[in-house]
Amino acid sequence: xxxxVATAESDSRLIERVxxxxxxxxxxxxxxxxxxxxxxxxxxxxxxxxxxxxxxxxFAAVWRSARSYKPERGSASAWLYAVARHAIIDRARQRRExxxxxxxxASPEAGPAxxxxxxxxxxxxxxALEQLPERERAVLELAYWSGLSQTEIASxxxxxxxxxxxxxxxxxxxxxxxxxxxxx
Amino acid sequence: MREPPELDELLGDDLPDDEVERLxxxxxxxxxxxxxxxxxxxxxxHAVEQVAIEPARIPRRRMALALAFGALVAALAFGAxxxxxxxxxxxxxxxxxxxxxxxxxxxxxxxxxxxxxETGNMELVLDVSGLxxxxxxxxxxxxxxxxxEWAATCGYFSVGKGETTVRMTVSYDIxxxxxxxxxxxxxxxxxxxxxxxxxxxx
Numbered sequence: 580x581x582x583x584v585a586t587a588e589s590d591s592r593l594i595e596r597v598x599x600x601x602x603x604x605x606x607x608x609x610x611x612x613x614x615x616x617x618x619x620x621x622x623x624x625x626x627x628x629x630x631x632x633x634x635x636x637x638f639a640a641v642w643r644s645a646r647s648y649k650p651e652r653g654s655a656s657a658w659l660y661a662v663a664r665h666a667i668i669d670r671a672r673q674r675r676e677x678x679x680x681x682x683x684x685a686s687p688e689a690g691p692a693x694x695x696x697x698x699x700x701x702x703x704x705x706x707a708l709e710q711l712p713e714r715e716r717a718v719l720e721l722a723y724w725s726g727l728s729q730t731e732i733a734s735x736x737x738x739x740x741x742x743x744x745x746x747x748x749x750x751x752x753x754x755x756x757x758x759x760x761x762x763x
Numbered sequence: 764m765r766e767p768p769e770l771d772e773l774l775g776d777d778l779p780d781d782e783v784e785r786l787x788x789x790x791x792x793x794x795x796x797x798x799x800x801x802x803x804x805x806x807x808x809h810a811v812e813q814v815a816i817e818p819a820r821i822p823r824r825r826m827a828l829a830l831a832f833g834a835l836v837a838a839l840a841f842g843a844x845x846x847x848x849x850x851x852x853x854x855x856x857x858x859x860x861x862x863x864x865x866x867x868x869x870x871x872x873x874x875x876x877x878x879x880x881e882t883g884n885m886e887l888v889l890d891v892s893g894l895x896x897x898x899x900x901x902x903x904x905x906x907x908x909x910x911x912e913w914a915a916t917c918g919y920f921s922v923g924k925g926e927t928t929v930r931m932t933v934s935y936d937i938x939x940x941x942x943x944x945x946x947x948x949x950x951x952x953x954x955x956x957x958x959x960x961x962x963x964x965x
Contacts, residue, residue, distance in 0.1 A: 597771025602815045609811050614799045617807070621800065631807045632934065636915075639814045669914065673926075701796040708799060722773060724798035729772065747773050755789040 590655035598645035615705035715750030866957035869893035895913040
């Protein structure tokens with residue numbers, strides 16, 4: 580897929596363009612949300628094959644139903660979350676299995692600590708990560724989910740230690756801004 | 764799994780205190796959410812690429828033209844396959860759809876192919892006739908119903924005069940649904956079923 584769409588474009592605007600049949604916008608939306616969708620599906624469905632199917636159905640539903648998105652009713656991220664949640668439930672229902680853990684609605688009031696395990700909070704963090712430049716996202720993922728020290732990351736990526744520190748600070752700062760914006 | 768380094772180690776010791784405090788919140792978030800998938804499977808990307816080839820709902824006139832063209836291509840391909848002897852479709856079972864009061868005189872048969880052992884895909888051939896003419900910006904869809912609700916689409920199509928044959932491929936296990944239904948449009952538009960049949964693959 581080509582990503583010919585400026586990354587600065589809002590999710591909301593992208594969905595509006597998808598509603599008009601714009602495939603470039605759809606591709607960019609997929610780039611931004613594929614990992615959050617797949618992550619949620621994997622947690623709820625438990626196996627790669629079904630999670631992939633649910634993710635596929637999510638984006639099929641986005642393509643079909645983008646026109647139903649109303650910005651005044653909520654954020655684009657919340658709308659996508661709801662679409663993904665429905666697709667995951669549908670996929671589980673086909674196996675006659677109950678789906679647990681997926682909240683009814685994306686709550687904009689989710690707190691940072693006590694709701695940290697919540698699907699919506701995880702969704703927001705994963706979606707925000709996708710908006711970081713790849714070089715910043717990589718160092719944050721290696722630090723937080725692989726437990727690598729800054730020195731180990733520098734060695735792994737074959738970049739100077741100072742570069743790793745700069746990318747970490749910049750990435751965290753940018754991520755902080757993105758998540759504040761989502762909460763707002 | 765190893766714990767992530769402390770925030771102080773990540774940031775170094777030369778950041779202003781207020782900036783460190785600002786980043787402490789996002790640091791806590793990252794420590795408390797699971798890792799995102801490392802990679803997106805190429806198979807998913809390829810499948811989603813195909814999604815955008817399906818008719819979008821908005822440019823309806825353009826979509827109708829695309830659907831008509833798609834139906835024509837499908838019909839031609841199907842006919843050509845039959846004619847050339849290259850057609851390998853073999854129905855495992857058939858389902859006869861009965862017209863509802865919304866489409867009296869219409870009829871359809873779905874021929875369900877064998878499930879591909881490797882991919883799980885099932886090929887469908889829908890023979891349909893007698894459906895009412897469509898508005899230029901409308902289309903038909905073959906749906907799978909579960910718990911009385913539209914559950915999954917098998918594909919969209921337009922019809923011509925006489926009998927129309929449409930080929931579709933789905934990744935669902937058809938036998939897990941309760942009924943077929945043909946409607947116009949999308950479930951969001953609350954369509955009434957025009958043709959329907961219980962699924963009894965036996």
